[in-house]
Each structure stands twice: as structure tokens, then as C-alpha cells.
Amino acid sequence: xxxxxxxxxxxxxxQSFDGEAHVLNGIDLTINRGEIWGVVGETGCGKSLxxxxxxxxxxxxxxxxxxxxxxxxxxxxLSMPESELRKLRGRRIGMIFQDPTTNLxxxxxxxxxxxxxxxxxxxxxxxxxRVAARDLAARMLDKVGIPNAASRxxxxxxxxxxxxxxxxxxxxxxxxxxxxxxxxxPTTALDVSVQAQVLxxxxxxxxxxxxxxxxxxxxxGVVAQxxxxxxxxxxxxxxxxxxxxxxxxxxAHPYTQALLAAIPTRHVARGALQGLAGSVPDLLAPPPxxxxxxxxxxxxxxCATLPATVAVEGGHRVACVLAHA
Amino acid sequence: MIRFLLRxxxxxxxxxxxxxxxxxxxxxxLPGDPxxxxxxxxxxxxxxxxxxxxxxxxxxxxxxxxxxxSGLLRGDFGVSIFTRRPVAEDLAAFLPxxxxxxxxxxxxxxAVGLPMGLATAVWRDRWPDAVSRVAALGxxxxxxxxxxxxxxxxxxxxLGWLPLSGRFPIxxxxxxxxxxxxxxxxxxxxxxxxxxxACQHLLLPALAxxxxxxxxxxxxxxxxxxxxxQQDYVLTERALGLSRSLILFKYVSRNAVAATLTVxxxxxxxxxxxxxxxxxxxxxxxxxxxxTKSVVSQDFMPVIGVTLVIGxxxxxxxxxxxxxxxxxxxxxxxx
Ligand SMILES: Nc1ncnc2c1ncn2[C@@H]1O[C@H](COP(=O)(O)OP(=O)(O)OP(=O)(O)O)[C@@H](O)[C@H]1O
Ligand code: SF4
Ligand SMILES: [Mg+2]
Numbered sequence: 034x035x036x037x038x039x040x041x042x043x044x045x046x047x048q049s050f051d052g053e054a055h056v057l058n059g060i061d062l063t064i065n066r067g068e069i070w071g072v073v074g075e076t077g078c079g080k081s082l083x084x085x086x087x088x089x090x091x092x093x094x095x096x097x098x099x100x101x102x103x104x105x106x107x108x109x110x111l112s113m114p115e116s117e118l119r120k121l122r123g124r125r126i127g128m129i130f131q132d133p134t135t136n137l138x139x140x141x142x143x144x145x146x147x148x149x150x151x152x153x154x155x156x157x158x159x160x161x162x163r164v165a166a167r168d169l170a171a172r173m174l175d176k177v178g179i180p181n182a183a184s185r186x187x188x189x190x191x192x193x194x195x196x197x198x199x200x201x202x203x204x205x206x207x208x209x210x211x212x213x214x215x216x217x218x219p220t221t222a223l224d225v226s227v228q229a230q231v232l233x234x235x236x237x238x239x240x241x242x243x244x245x246x247x248x249x250x251x252x253x254g255v256v257a258q259x260x261x262x263x264x265x266x267x268x269x270x271x272x273x274x275x276x277x278x279x280x281x282x283x284x285a286h287p288y289t290q291a292l293l294a295a296i297p298t299r300h301v302a303r304g305a306l307q308g309l310a311g312s313v314p315d316l317l318a319p320p321p322x323x324x325x326x327x328x329x330x331x332x333x334x335x336c337a338t339l340p341a342t343v344a345v346e347g348g349h350r351v352a353c354v355l356a357h358a
Numbered sequence: 359m360i361r362f363l364l365r366x367x368x369x370x371x372x373x374x375x376x377x378x379x380x381x382x383x384x385x386x387x388l389p390g391d392p393x394x395x396x397x398x399x400x401x402x403x404x405x406x407x408x409x410x411x412x413x414x415x416x417x418x419x420x421x422x423x424x425x426x427x428s429g430l431l432r433g434d435f436g437v438s439i440f441t442r443r444p445v446a447e448d449l450a451a452f453l454p455x456x457x458x459x460x461x462x463x464x465x466x467x468x469a470v471g472l473p474m475g476l477a478t479a480v481w482r483d484r485w486p487d488a489v490s491r492v493a494a495l496g497x498x499x500x501x502x503x504x505x506x507x508x509x510x511x512x513x514x515x516x517l518g519w520l521p522l523s524g525r526f527p528i529x530x531x532x533x534x535x536x537x538x539x540x541x542x543x544x545x546x547x548x549x550x551x552x553x554x555x556a557c558q559h560l561l562l563p564a565l566a567x568x569x570x571x572x573x574x575x576x577x578x579x580x581x582x583x584x585x586x587x588q589q590d591y592v593l594t595e596r597a598l599g600l601s602r603s604l605i606l607f608k609y610v611s612r613n614a615v616a617a618t619l620t621v622x623x624x625x626x627x628x629x630x631x632x633x634x635x636x637x638x639x640x641x642x643x644x645x646x647x648x649x650t651k652s653v654v655s656q657d658f659m660p661v662i663g664v665t666l667v668i669g670x671x672x673x674x675x676x677x678x679x680x681x682x683x684x685x686x687x688x689x690x691x692x693x
Contacts, residue, residue: 115602119599122596123598127598128594128597128598130594132590135590135591136594137591138609139591149604149608150598150599153599153604154599
């Protein structure tokens with residue numbers, strides 16, 4: 034059986050006035066049905082671009098796919114015509130973004146937006162009427178925990194709190210019954226008290242539908258609680274990946290170790306990382322070998338060539354010369 | 359919404375009051391002696407004084423202003439010293455022609471400007487966009503009366519497709535007066551022929567007036583569309599599989615139009631004030647032409663009346679823009 038999502042050697046360049054930045058530098062990631070993947074890493078390491086690439090939502094230009102494939106259910110997303118892509122979006126792949134205040138269209142009732150997404154998702158399978166779609170929208174709102182769901186369909190986004198808006202967006206992402214959900218920092222913009230509720234809701238919905246999830250986050254605590262697998266990204270590479278238990282208990286990559294060492298706050302700050310000197314490399318002129326080398330305490334001459342990714346034990350993969358022994 | 363409307367309506371009262379003071383004073387300070395002009399070239403000093411007394415112009419300015427203001431409250435705009443007709447009657451006769459012209463121009467500007475703005479935003483930096491940018495610059499900088507003359511030259515004189523000037527041929531019977539809008543009145547009378555004739559006359563002056571607002575509306579619509587396309591919710595809409603046309607024509611356009619509405623409202627007042635020259639070029643029997651003739655004969659009551667009417671409509675149209683903003687933008691409504 035083919036994997037649900039298979040990203041193979043994905044290289045993405047980003048044009049700017051100063052030249053092309055090598056933003057994704059050979060991403061390999063396989064997600065199977067039912068798996069919940071956490072994707073973590075410092076700001077700017079390419080998490081969002083990886084997620085957006087799966088639905089090919091990265092604007093080209095300025096972006097340019099230099100190499101690699103993204104296979105969703107065996108089909109190459111990068112060579113798909115736009116019309117085929119639209120059949121994936123919302124219907125096979127749902128997406129949730131960070132800021133619920135800016136991701137709902139302020140000028141339309143949420144019912145309108147939900148119904149249109151439901152209709153777009155249904156168009157390629159069975160025909161659905163607007164009335165039926167509205168029913169479905171009300172049921173979805175109810176499921177994501179919005180009180181008086183049916184009557185709230187006629188409300189505008191500004192009539193909801195931030196947490197409630199994110200629930201609406203979750204309903205919208207799931208109304209087409211996707212088999213993969215990509216959630217890009219879905220709780221980062223929310224109040225701390227609401228974060229846990231929204232996360233619990235997401236977990237509940239995932240458990241109920243059995244869909245696979247790519248959860249992009251800064252918070253390793255969230256990964257430990259909610260995910261089955263984790264991929265650690267650094268400057269456009271996945272430096273370590275595997276089951277949560279493997280990666281968090283026996284981190285093999287110096288960067289993962291540094292991330293975990295910084296955890297006592299339970300919240301990895303955006304930008305700088307405590308306990309880790311230096312900063313993210315300039316992606317316009319990255320170091321030739323391991324991109325982490327300038328900050329790595331174990332760096333040696335061997336790190337001047339890009340370390341291959343090797344499996345240390347079943348499914349636990351690391352891109353570091355230390356693991357090559 | 360109602361309270362917001364009432365508050366805005368109350369605010370317009372001092373604005374209009376200030377306008378009357380200003381117009382009244384300026385009207386009286388214009389050089390020349392309108393009374394002598396009205397009394398005739400051979401009038402004696404005593405005859406001139408008689409005319410002045412007849413119109414109450416011998417009284418102190420403040421008294422005159424007071425009686426004018428109390429007249430206004432009764433809908434009385436004074437009397438023309440030249441034709442001796444009540445100004446209110448003249449305004450009622452000429453205003454519909456002007457409004458019809460302005461509405462027609464606005465309709466063309468909006469109906470063409472908004473879709474073109476959307477289209478040039480979508481085709482950003484490709485040739486339709488580049489062509490429209492240059493054309494818009496030309497349209498905005500060209501004076502309306504000059505454009506009117508060009509249109510007359512091209513479509514009326516060379517091609518002979520459309521009438522040169524006027525609103526309706528004197529040789530034919532206009533439809534019975536209901537709204538004063540010839541197009542609407544002819545339709546109400548079921549007279550399609552008269553409707554066609556009215557439209558033919560309307561087209562050139564309306565085009566001349568519409569080009570500048572059309573160009574501005576198009577550029578504004580383009581800018582706001584580009585801005586809306588950058589919004590997060592557009593990415594969400596794409597990510598959840600909505601079709602390109604649904605996103606563009608339903609979700610993006612409403613937000614972009616909302617941002618363009620203010621310009622549309624402002625242009626309405628601007629057009630109204632600017633009808634004077636176009637109406638003169640096209641011999642269009644509206645309040646602009648009326649004002650021109652009154653200014654020439656130094657007949658200040660009509661001038662004051664026209665200014666007040668235009669000022670009032672300007673204020674009201676801005677109010678309507680705010681209401682429309684509330685309708686398309688739910689966030690304004692609650693505030
Ligand atoms: N549209 C764009 N144009 C130019 N550069 C971009 C664009 N989008 C992203 N980048 C660059 O690509 C790199 C990776 O961006 P990405 O958004 O994937 O990071 P991220 O890991 O999601 O970061 P964050 O945690 O801040 O969300 C960054 O250096 C960013 O500056
Ligand atoms: S490859 Fe070298 S520099 Fe990179 S993380 Fe491993 S030891 Fe450090
Ligand atoms: Mg991001």
C-alpha cells in the first residue's frame with residue numbers, strides 16, 4: 034500500500050533581490066494514514082513552506098521547485114494541473130493556519146464560507162444542494178463545540194472570539210472529510226487558556242476520523258502530548274525524524290538535543306533558542322556541509338560535506354555524522 | 359446603525375448652515391451691480407431703487423440673510439431678479455436633468471471601472487494592465503469639457519452617430535413629466551422610441567463626465583484587489599479548494615469594492631459640482647447651465663440656490679457612502 038504522503042528530496046529556492054535562497058534543501062518525509070506528525074524547528078527553517086508545498090500553495094515565483102517530488106496517494110502534486118489540485122484541496126487535504134482573526138473572510142457570514150467549502154468538496158463526488166451543505170455546516174460547527182451551531186451560521190467572523198474562530202476554521206478544514214490535515218501552528222495565536230482546548234478538540238477530531246496530521250509547531254511539549262511522530266527541521270533540512278518516543282527519549286542529532294535541553298520553559302521561544310549559541314545560517318549562502326555546523330559543539334572536518342540521513346533504529350532517522358558510526 | 363445615521367444627519371445641519379452663510383456673503387460681494395443690470399440699461403436711479411426695494415435688497419445684509427434662511431425652511435429659495443421666477447421652481451425643473459446626467463456618468467464609471475480594476479489586478483503587469491495604466495493617466499488628466507468637445511467632434515460631427523447637444527429634440531414630444539428623468543419617464547410611459555432618443559442624447563455628455571471617475575475607480579479597485587489577494591483568508595479559501603472564479607468574484611471582489619466605495623461617493627459630489635462646464639458644452643438644460651447663465655447676468659439668488667443644492671447632495675451622498683459601507687462591511691455596522 035502506498036504511503037499517504039511521500040515527500041522525496043524536495044528542494045525549494047526563493048528568489049529575492051540578493052539572489053536565490055536555498056530554503057528547502059532536500060526534504061524527505063513519509064506520512065502514513067493515521068499518523069500524527071509534529072514538525073518542529075526554529076522560525077524560518079521552512080516548516081510552513083513544506084506544509085504549503087503539499088497543496089502546492091507556495092507562490093511560484095518567487096519560489097521555484099528545484100528538485101524532488103511530493104506524492105500524495107501516489108500522485109505527484111508538483112506536476113499536477115491546477116484543476117486536479119483543486120480536487121485535492123479541501124477534499125483530500127485540509128489546512129488550518131496560525132491566525133484565526135485573519136483567516137476567515139470578514140465580509141461573509143461563516144455559514145456562507147462553510148457551505149462554499151462543503152460544496153467545493155462535494156462537487157467532485159456526489160452532487161450536494163446548498164440546503165444539504167448548510168445542514169452539514171451546522172453539524173460540523175456543533176462537532177467543533179460551537180454552542181447553538183445552527184443559529185450561528187448567520188454570524189460574521191468578528192462576532193466570534195479568537196478560540197471560537199479557530200474552531201470555525203477547523204470545521205471548515207474538516208467539512209470535506211480530508212484524509213490529511215495540515216495544521217500550521219493552529220494554537221500559537223490563541224490565548225494560553227484556549228490553546229489547550231483547541232488542541233484537545235483537534236486531537237478528538239483526529240481520533241474520530243482517523244485522518245493523518247502534519248502539525249507544525251514550536252512547542253515540543255505539544256508534540257510529546259499529541260503526536261505519534263516528529264520531524265525536526267533545521268535551515269531547510271529534516272535533521273531528525275521518527276516516533277516521538279524514539280526522538281524525544283534518545284535524540285541523536287545535536288540540534289534536537291539542544292531543542293530538548295531548552296524545554297524546561299515548556300515553550301520554545303520564537304527566534305532565538307536558549308542554551309544554543311549563534312543564529313540560523315544565511316540561506317542565501319548556507320555553509321557547504323551540515324548547515325548546523327557553525328553552532329554545533331561536535332562539529333568536525335567530516336561535517337563539511339552534507340551528512341547523509343541514516344536510520345539508527347526502525348524508522349528513527351538522523352542526518353548527522355555522529356550517527357554514521 | 360440607526361443611531362449612527364441620526365448622529366451623522368445631525369452633523370450635516372451645521373455644515374449646511376455654514377454653507378448658506380458663506381454663499382450668501384460671497385454672492386453679495388461679487389463685483390458689479392446686479393440690480394442696475396436687472397432694471398435695464400436705461401433705468402433711472404429712482405427705477406433702480408424701486409427694483410432694489412421690490413426684492414428687499416435695500417435692507418441690511420443680516421436682515422436679508424434672516425429672511426432668506428426662514429424662506430429656506432419653507433422651501434423658498436428666493437426669486438430671480440432677472441426672470442422674476444421663484445428659484446425653487448427653476449431648480450425643480452433643472453435638477454432632474456443634472457441628476458440624470460450624473461447618475462448615468464456614475465453608472466458607466468462603476469459598471470466599467472470595477473470589473474476593469476479587478477481584471478487589471480488579476481493580469482497584473484501584463485499588457486492589459488500596462489495599457490490601462492497609461493489610458494487611466496490620460497483620462498484622469500484630461501479636462502472634462504475638452505473631452506466633451508472631442509466626443510462631439512468625433513461621434514456627432516464626423517461620424518454623425520449621436521446628437522451634438524441638447525437633452526431632447528424640441529421637434530418631438532417628451533414623455534409626460536413624472537420623475538423628471540427622461541429615460542425613466544419614457545420607460546414609465548412605455549415609449550421605447552422616446553427612451554432611445556433620450557439615451558442617445560445622454561450618452562456623450564455622460565461619457566465625457568464618466569471617464570475621469572472611471573479611471574480613478576479602476577485604479578482604486580485594482581489597488582484594493584491586489585491588497586485583498588494578499589490576505590490570509592484568500593490563502594485559506596484556496597487551500598480549501600474554492601475555485602478561482604468563486605474566490606475572485608465572490609470573496610475578493612466584495613472586500614475590494616468596500617474599499618473602493620468611498621471614492622465612488624466622493625466622485626458623486628465632485629461630478630455634481632463639475633457639471634457646469636459639461637452642461638455648457640452640451641447645452642444640457644441642468645442646474646449647471648442654469649448657474650452659468652445666472653452668473654453671467656449676476657443673478658445671485660439662483661447661484662446661491664444651486665450652490666446649496668449641490669452642497670446638500672454632496673453631504674447626503676457622503677452619508678449614503680457610509681451607509682453602504684455598513685452594508686458591505688459588517689464590522690462598520692456594529693460600531
Ligand atoms: N513568499 C516568500 N517570499 C520570500 N521568502 C519567503 C517567502 N515565504 C517564506 N520565505 C522564506 O523562506 C524561509 C522559510 O519560511 P517558512 O515560512 O517556511 O518558515 P517557518 O519555519 O514556517 O517559520 P515560522 O516558524 O516563523 O513560521 C524563511 O527564511 C522565509 O523568509
Ligand atoms: S553533522 Fe556535524 S555539525 Fe552537523 S550536527 Fe552532526 S556533528 Fe554537528
Ligand atoms: Mg511558519
